Amino acid sequence: KGLFLVSAYVIILLSTNYVAEGDYWESEYYTLMVCSVLGMTVMASARDLISIFVALELLSIPAYMLAGWRKRDSKSNEAGLKYYLMGVFASAVLLYGMSLLYGWSGSTLLSEIGDAIAKKNSPAVTLGVVFVIIGFAFKVSAVPFHSWAPDTYEGAPTPVTAFLAVASKAAGFVAIIQVVANAFSTPTGDLWKVTTPAFFVLAALSMTVGNLIALRQTNVVRMLAYSGIAQAGFMLAPFTVLRREAVIADIVPSVVTYLIIYAAMNLGAFAVVIALARKTRSAEITSFGGAFRYAPGLTVAMTVFLASLVGIPPLGGWYAKFSVTKVLIESNSKWGLALAIVVAVNTAIAAYYYLNIAKTMWFDDAPDGDESPVKIAPAIRTALVITVVATIVFGTLPGLISDAAQHGPVIALG
Numbered sequence: 162k163g164l165f166l167v168s169a170y171v172i173i174l175l176s177t178n179y180v181a182e183g184d185y186w187e188s189e190y191y192t193l194m195v196c197s198v199l200g201m202t203v204m205a206s207a208r209d210l211i212s213i214f215v216a217l218e219l220l221s222i223p224a225y226m227l228a229g230w231r232k233r234d235s236k237s238n239e240a241g242l243k244y245y246l247m248g249v250f251a252s253a254v255l256l257y258g259m260s261l262l263y264g265w266s267g268s269t270l271l272s273e274i275g276d277a278i279a280k281k282n283s284p285a286v287t288l289g290v291v292f293v294i295i296g297f298a299f300k301v302s303a304v305p306f307h308s309w310a311p312d313t314y315e316g317a318p319t320p321v322t323a324f325l326a327v328a329s330k331a332a333g334f335v336a337i338i339q340v341v342a343n344a345f346s347t348p349t350g351d352l353w354k355v356t357t358p359a360f361f362v363l364a365a366l367s368m369t370v371g372n373l374i375a376l377r378q379t380n381v382v383r384m385l386a387y388s389g390i391a392q393a394g395f396m397l398a399p400f401t402v403l404r405r406e407a408v409i410a411d412i413v414p415s416v417v418t419y420l421i422i423y424a425a426m427n428l429g430a431f432a433v434v435i436a437l438a439r440k441t442r443s444a445e446i447t448s449f450g451g452a453f454r455y456a457p458g459l460t461v462a463m464t465v466f467l468a469s470l471v472g473i474p475p476l477g478g479w480y481a482k483f484s485v486t487k488v489l490i491e492s493n494s495k496w497g498l499a500l501a502i503v504v505a506v507n508t509a510i511a512a513y514y515y516l517n518i519a520k521t522m523w524f525d526d527a528p529d530g531d532e533s534p535v536k537i538a539p540a541i542r543t544a545l546v547i548t549v550v551a552t553i554v555f556g557t558l559p560g561l562i563s564d565a566a567q568h569g570p571v572i573a574l575g
Contacts, residue, residue: 164421165201167547168328169194171428174544175435176320183318185230193223194324201332208343210259210269213336217255217300220332221248224325228317240316244325247299247309255296261289262344271343278344278352287355293340294359300333301393304366314386319438322382323431326389327424334396334420338413346403353403360400361496367394368507375514381434382444384514385427388470391511392423398485398500402492411491415484418562422477422555426469429548432541433463440535446518451527456535460522462549467515469552472508477555480562482508 173194180187200220207213225248229241263269265286266277278286295306302310314322345356371391378384396419399412434444436459441448453460469478482504489501537545555562 162205169198172324174540177540178538197223227321236316240313244313251299258289258292275344303363304370307390311386364394364397372510399488402497411488415488418484419481422481425551426466430466432544450525452522455532464519471512475556477552480559
């Protein structure tokens, strides 16, 4: 809940000038944003299928409208429509999977569903589990359920893109954590034979496909969209080594740690894009050439976020990747070790396109020769300070975030 509220505050800081200066309905914008955040906080407390689904729809329906908020822009209309149509389809798949789990267990409570699965499994349960995983995979834009993300991220207003990429994605992972920790991580039975290959395929494909397509992007927002798909793969990786005794001790803390650090560095990157785009009027990577000469502060901040996304110490991203890789290696399973290798290879691939943006900002020339200083709005400056400090502190003092990640889920899952 703290992650959702702080992320929403930073996104509102990014939205203040963007919405006020554009042709937007301001009060409705913030009302929808608050409604979506309410759905996220409900999701964090949900312990049964009905409340999870209601929370998911409460956070998703406002997001559909926010994605198409530039109603006179064809790209924004396309973004909202694609997100809505794919979201409705995913909700139907998710609800069908939930109905199978309810029909088998006779209860919507996650704990009772877990008990029923532990006693006896069936093809209906297997199908229900697969459908539930597919429904949530859409929400976190995991491959092959990611097709909505790039066009939606590019067409939506940039603060909304940051909201979808960070807060909405985090809510999807919270839902996965709730279902996995309370229903799918049974101490007995062979449900792991279904969840392990499912999460392995989702994680490996998301990391690899997301990074390879990101290599070819010329637009920063689309690049961050495919980067977000790859980052979702990193966060899905720990679920591959699902064991009951490891859920609270290892898997949940590693995912929560990654979510918090990911939120800080990704929101910061979007803040820099919004600030620079006010001058360049473009999100093309080449339009940020020579930024160090007219916006040195923004360039340094963007370099911090990009280096953190790569996983370079002492910035927060290194600890996020370390926590995930540690869980995979210590599982002593073939699935975990194989995925740890995939994580390492994809980290190296991602370094190329992240550092390419930094190279463009530091060493290339401004495309139009205009090197007049960039005026940074006070709200965006505040957002940048919050995200830069968080990214550095989480990397240099990882004990702060690891303690929070260890105790939070234990209290939540009780």
